[in-house]
Amino acid sequence: DYDESSFQEKEANKIEECFPFKDTPTKTWINIDGVHQLDIIEKIGKHFDLHPLLLEDIVHTEQRPKMEDFDKYIFVVLKMLDYDDTKHQIKTEQLSLILGLNYVISFQETEGDVFNGVRERIRNGKGSIRKMHSDYLIYALIDSIVDHHFVIMEKLGEKIADIEDELVSNPNMATVQAIHNLKREMIFLRKSVWPLRELVNNLEKSESKLINKATLRFISNVYDHTIQIIDIVETYRDMLSGMLDIYLSS
Secondary structure (H helix, E strand, O other): OEOOOOEOOOOOOOHHHHHHHHHOOOEEEEEEEOOOOHHHHHHHHHHOOOOHHHHHHHHOOOOOOEEEEOOOOEEEEEEEEEEEOOOOEEEEEEEEEEEOOOEEEEEEOOOOOOOHHHHHHHHHOOOOOOOOOHHHHHHHHHHHHHHHHHHHHHHHHHHHHHHHHHHHHOOOHHHHHHHHHHHHHHHHHHHHHHHHHHHHHHHHHOOOOOOOHHHHHHHHHHHHHHHHHHHHHHHHHHHHHHHHHHHHHO
């Protein structure tokens, strides 16, 4: 809970501890790890007057990224991606966000996320985040998710470079398998980023009174980043197809 001059952070033992923050003039970020405790989800829904279908979307974690304007609040659902260095593959979880007048509620499937940078900016009062409204917070969370795609793309780029070296020096069936695995990752990323681009575009064009004009230019910047990620994915896909041709020629 914060504004320009104050800040407090705590871990709630009961969900009811979060309820008084609904109507405070300060901005509040309520983050919930785990979406399968239905009693907690129902209590939040009742107190914050959330639509029952929205609560179902939070619990059922196979949703396509989307944005819905409920007038008094905006509901956003999207995928948060990370790269598993031990399994060498992309892992994903659903993130649901609710933007209210002075609050943001985030629902994660598990503990751990890509929001440490946002937390530090709030704690230390760095940048504009504590001066802005709650719509800037939801922008910052989505921006962190989009920016983390670049981290994933960098790691996949390194793997592609390693396979290219292998193609020249010692191509074998394991090389082909690695190429096919990476192509599957690219298909997965493409299916993830295209809906994300659409979601950010809808946010940018939203006429909701909850999104201020000052925040729109930041959202526009996130949209540009989604386009860049799509371009990188397409480039990597072309490279991998070319690498298969090189292997067959070898």
